[in-house]
Amino acid sequence: MAFEFEHSAKNPLHPVSYLKMLAMHSRLEIVWTGQQEISAQDLAQKIHESMLSMEREFNRFSEKSPLSVVNLKASREEVCIGEDLFMALELCEAFRRGTRGYFDVATSTSCGRDMVSYTLNPKSHSVRFTAAEVNLDLGGFAKGFALERLRTLFTEQGVERALMNFGSSSILALGSHPYGEWWAVGVDHTKQHGIVAHEVHLRDGAMSVSGRNYKGEYHIVNPHTGASVAGEDLILVEGRSALVCEVLSTALYAAPKSERGAILSQYEGYHAKQIACGECGSVEIHEIG
Amino acid sequence: MNRKEFLSDCGKIGFAGVTLSLFPWLQSCSEKAKQEVQGEKARIGIIGTGSRGCFHIKHLVQMPNVEVVALCDNYRPHLEDAAQYYPQAKLYDDYRCLLEQRDVEGVIIATPLYLHASMTLDALSAGKRVFCEKSMGYTLDECLDVYNKRKETNGVLFIGQQRLFDPKYIKAMSMIHEGKIGEVVGVRNYWYRNNNWRRDVPSPELERHINWRLYSEYSRGLMTELACHQLQNGSWALGMLPEKVMGSGSLVHWNKVDERDVYDCVTAIFTYPNGVNMTFESIISNKHFGMGEQILGTNGTIDLVTGMYYSDEPAPKGSGMHQLVAQIESGVMSNSVFAGTSWAAESSPLAPGMPIMPNVKVVTGESTVGAEADGSKELLEAFIHATITGRQPEKVLEESYYATQFALLADKAMHQNQILTLDEKYKIPYQPLK
Numbered sequence: 015m016a017f018e019f020e021h022s023a024k025n026p027l028h029p030v031s032y033l034k035m036l037a038m039h040s041r042l043e044i045v046w047t048g049q050q051e052i053s054a055q056d057l058a059q060k061i062h063e064s065m066l067s068m069e070r071e072f073n074r075f076s077e078k079s080p081l082s083v084v085n086l087k088a089s090r091e092e093v094c095i096g097e098d099l100f101m102a103l104e105l106c107e108a109f110r111r112g113t114r115g116y117f118d119v120a121t122s123t124s125c126g127r128d129m130v131s132y133t134l135n136p137k138s139h140s141v142r143f144t145a146a147e148v149n150l151d152l153g154g155f156a157k158g159f160a161l162e163r164l165r166t167l168f169t170e171q172g173v174e175r176a177l178m179n180f181g182s183s184s185i186l187a188l189g190s191h192p193y194g195e196w197w198a199v200g201v202d203h204t205k206q207h208g209i210v211a212h213e214v215h216l217r218d219g220a221m222s223v224s225g226r227n228y229k230g231e232y233h234i235v236n237p238h239t240g241a242s243v244a245g246e247d248l249i250l251v252e253g254r255s256a257l258v259c260e261v262l263s264t265a266l267y268a269a270p271k272s273e274r275g276a277i278l279s280q281y282e283g284y285h286a287k288q289i290a291c292g293e294c295g296s297v298e299i300h301e302i303g
Numbered sequence: 304m305n306r307k308e309f310l311s312d313c314g315k316i317g318f319a320g321v322t323l324s325l326f327p328w329l330q331s332c333s334e335k336a337k338q339e340v341q342g343e344k345a346r347i348g349i350i351g352t353g354s355r356g357c358f359h360i361k362h363l364v365q366m367p368n369v370e371v372v373a374l375c376d377n378y379r380p381h382l383e384d385a386a387q388y389y390p391q392a393k394l395y396d397d398y399r400c401l402l403e404q405r406d407v408e409g410v411i412i413a414t415p416l417y418l419h420a421s422m423t424l425d426a427l428s429a430g431k432r433v434f435c436e437k438s439m440g441y442t443l444d445e446c447l448d449v450y451n452k453r454k455e456t457n458g459v460l461f462i463g464q465q466r467l468f469d470p471k472y473i474k475a476m477s478m479i480h481e482g483k484i485g486e487v488v489g490v491r492n493y494w495y496r497n498n499n500w501r502r503d504v505p506s507p508e509l510e511r512h513i514n515w516r517l518y519s520e521y522s523r524g525l526m527t528e529l530a531c532h533q534l535q536n537g538s539w540a541l542g543m544l545p546e547k548v549m550g551s552g553s554l555v556h557w558n559k560v561d562e563r564d565v566y567d568c569v570t571a572i573f574t575y576p577n578g579v580n581m582t583f584e585s586i587i588s589n590k591h592f593g594m595g596e597q598i599l600g601t602n603g604t605i606d607l608v609t610g611m612y613y614s615d616e617p618a619p620k621g622s623g624m625h626q627l628v629a630q631i632e633s634g635v636m637s638n639s640v641f642a643g644t645s646w647a648a649e650s651s652p653l654a655p656g657m658p659i660m661p662n663v664k665v666v667t668g669e670s671t672v673g674a675e676a677d678g679s680k681e682l683l684e685a686f687i688h689a690t691i692t693g694r695q696p697e698k699v700l701e702e703s704y705y706a707t708q709f710a711l712l713a714d715k716a717m718h719q720n721q722i723l724t725l726d727e728k729y730k731i732p733y734q735p736l737k
Contacts (some may be wrong), residue, residue: 024632032628043624047631179624191627196637200623 019058021051028175028192033058037065038072038156040181044112046168047175047192057171068160071098072152072295078187084141085149088132092140098141103132103256104253106155110237113265113277118237119150152232158260161186165256177216178256183223183263186256187216201250212250217259219257224249224263236268243268248291249302253284266302275303325480326473329427331688332681334352342370345690348373348431349408350398350422352385355436359411360388363682369687375401378512380505398422400450402429403506409459409685410437410735415515416522420445423460427452431457432690434683438527439707443715443729446707450700450731459695461686462703463539466532467677468685471610472539474659474736477596478612479540483620484600487540491597492533494525499557510562517563525585526714529709534704534713536607537573539596541592542569544580545573545709571713576709583713589641598668610659616626635659662703701733 018033028047041227042065049057073079082092088302096105106119107130120131131148132141144246145302154157157180175189177197187197196217199253206226210269215219218253224234225248234243251263258281266274284303313499316717330336345368349356352374363369375395378380399412401720402425409432412422426433427449439462440446453460466472479487481633498650500515514519516528538544550571557567573581596607630636635658689695708729716723 020628022628022632025634026633028631030628030631032625045627045631046626141667177624177627191636192631193634198636 017062018056019055021054023051029054031058031259033061035062035065035071037180038153038160040157042154042160042178042180042257043163044176044178046173046188046253048173049135049171050151053171057168057173060171061164062073064163065160067158068098068163071096072102072156074149074153076150077107081150081152082139089143089146089148091224092135092142094138094140099137100134100141100154100158102155102282103134103141103150105159106152107132107134109155109261109265113261114269114273116269116273117154117238117261117265119152119155120148140255142179149169151231154264155257155261156244157181157184157253158220158257167297181255184220184256184260185214185216185222186220188218190217201248203295204246204248204291209295211248211289211291211297212251212299214252216252218261219252221250221252222259222263223254224267234264246290248284248289250289251284253281253285278303310621316670325717326467326469326475328472328685328696329691331694331696332468336688340688340691342368343691344368344370345432345687345689346370346372346406346408346489346686348375348404348410349385350401350410350412350426351377351436352381353378353413353524356381356411356413358679359413359683360385362683364388366684366687367681368691372524373401373404378509399597400427402426409686411686416527417441417520420449423449424452427456427460430456430458431688434461434463434490436463436684437707438462438523438531438710439703441521441523441527441710442728443708443711445498446704446711447729447731450456450704453695453700457695459686459689460700461682461689462536462700462707463679463682464699464703464706465678465682466533466535466607467678467699468681468703469729471659472607472678474606475607475610476539478659479531479598479605480542480599483602484598484605484612485602487598488579489599490537490540490579491595491599492530492582493584493592493595494529494533494702495585495590495594496587498587499560499562500587506524506648514563517557517565519559519564519578522565523711523714524712525567525569525587526717527570529585529672529714530569530571531706531710532582533583534573534581535702535711536581536598537575538705539580539702541577543577544725545574545707547574547578548572548716549574549722549724550711550713550717550719552714555586566717569713569717571708571717573713605659612659671731698733701731704731705733706715 017033020032023029023195029050030047033044033048047113055071070079072081074081074085076245078081080095080099084095087093110118125225130144134141134145161178161184162182165186174187175192190196196215197246199214201212202224203209203211236243245267247262249267251259253259262281262284265277269277288300288302290298323460347369349371365373371392372386373393373395374382374389375398375459377396386394393404401407405435410426412419412435414422416438419435423433423435440449500516504513511518524530524534543595548571550569552566552569554566555568557563568586571583594608603612605612615727712725
């Protein structure tokens with residue numbers, strides 16, 4: 015996993031750095047300002063290492079990853095896991111409960127509604143599945159988790175302005191654009207490519223978008239039914255944490271309209287919209303909650 | 304971003320000198336210039352307190368170094384409206400009496416077009432600094448007389464061409480002169496409204512007095528009231544003056560409703576020595592296209608009204624994220640279309656256009672009085688500075704002079720149904736900005 019790095023000091027007021035890399039089957043891009051080239055290069059290296067570490071931990075397609083080992087063995091025995099994966103699974107379970115079960119990293123299982131798919135043992139730092147055929151997929155969680163980790167890394171390095179885009183669907187902003195009061199992010203119209211369906215202004219905040227993927231596939235599954243959710247509209251969530259935004263956008267997309275407001279109301283400071291894109295470029299936006 | 308921040312930022316990234324040499328009249332807007340007049344007051348008289356006069360008053364009341372000491376209008380309701388802002392000001396119904404008031408240092412003339420030249424000449428003769436609304440005069444000769452009088456008296460004269468002080472126009476023209484859009488190959492201006500352009504008339508005998516814009520006895524209509532603003536764009540962008548002018552005008556709608564005799568539909572073409580055309584089109588019975596001013600270059604287009612740049616080059620590879628780098632390098636902010644439901648490989652959408660500077664203030668051109676954040680306030684501030692210092696900024700009058708002359712020439716071309724050139728006698732010793 016390599017990365018592309020560029021640095022420009024053409025604008026001496028705001029030297030700007032750019033990083034692009036593939037991680038967790040997505041593209042991570044970051045633009046940040048205020049660092050000279052050597053410091054920025056050093057930070058880029060740290061980002062790369064951090065993403066490599068997460069990839070090693072959470073990639074279920076790699077046979078050697080701890081997550082793959084858990085998927086392989088945890089239905090039969092307790093599997094000891096590292097700090098990061100343990101914390102991630104703790105958070106995932108908390109979010110499952112906090113979203114009425116519409117966010118669940120163990121969706122491809124035979125577990126019934128409201129059933130706990132795994133238990134965590136803090137003493138032994140281990141995980142054990144509660145049933146056979148449980149399979150954990152952190153794909154809907156890892157981008158937000160990674161962005162929060164990057165927020166910490168950037169803050170430690172003293173970077174005050176950055177925009178991070180993980181897979182187009184998860185965005186995190188530090189500070190604002192150097193020539194504006196926010197970072198402006200356009201949500202792409204689903205039917206008319208290149209048209210902005212809705213513009214989001216991020217300042218020290220995050221957003222996440224859920225819907226059909228770029229191939230048009232309904233890739234989000236309703237954990238309660240195991241069926242793909244055939245929603246045409248986008249769900250956009252804005253708030254402080256990229257992780258919470260990602261979890262909520264997935265959960266709200268999967269949840270029926272009647273339950274969305276109640277789920278969102280449990281997350282103070284988070285706002286969600288349902289964005290309907292028409293064939294002729296029209297857009298209808300409804301606040302959720 | 305206001306002009307002060309813009310200039311400050313320009314300075315920090317190293318092209319303040321270039322900007323000010325291109326736009327020398329902005330010198331009076333610098334911090335140094337403001338310090339120069341700190342604590343001093345310009346004593347101002349306002350001649351014409353109708354809608355535009357009151358628009359200026361609303362800006363003047365915000366300026367600490369202005370004292371309005373005299374007001375004049377021969378229509379009493381307008382005078383009384385203005386007097387509410389300045390109860391201490393002396394009131395007149397004859398501008399010549401106002402000009403005799405000795406403590407009036409500068410006058411702002413916001414009267415019907417046919418009065419601009421005579422009032423400006425009288426005011427300059429009386430030793431007043433003068434700000435006169437555009438257009439500069441009702442005829443080509445009047446404009447020349449006014450220009451020469453200013454020269455003869457070495458006075459201060461500003462014409463109300465506020466685009467010269469609008470930050471987005473200044474930024475756009477800087478980019479054009481730096482070659483950002485390539486070679487300039489066309490200039491398009493248009494102004495569409497759908498309203499009758501009338502003011503309420505309390506009594507029929509006041510019709511022509513109040514609705515003077517609609518009658519050719521007092522105004523040249525769309526060319527002097529609207530086109531005049533936009534025609535400076537071509538000279539500004541191309542660094543030359545038009546060689547010939549043609550046009551067509553007619554009354555297509557509003558003459559069915561009232562007795563007006565100025566055109567409500569005009570199209571004019573101005574051809575420059577290098578063959579480039581500038582167009583102006585205005586219809587006031589359809590507003591779909593609104594107001595537009597576009598400079599077309601071989602590499603891209605700048606829309607002056609919206610402050611957007613549209614590249615003719617293919618969109619760069621990579622996402623909008625990567626385009627952010629270029630924006631920050633250039634000191635601008637733009638929306639970047641990149642959020643969606645998932646990563647769409649390298650199929651980044653075409654850039655929909657890029658703002659040329661942050662927080663561009665866009666005006667629609669629908670207001671028949673004036674719009675906020677269009678440079679009007681800054682223009683007035685520059686005039687106040689000049690009133691206090693007695694210094695005429697370079698080139699600001701010459702830009703305004705030619706804007707009016709070519710508006711009048713186009714109007715003449717329409718009425719005579721001819722292709723016209725500006726007579727040598729009207730050419731003043733001035734080279735457009737390059």
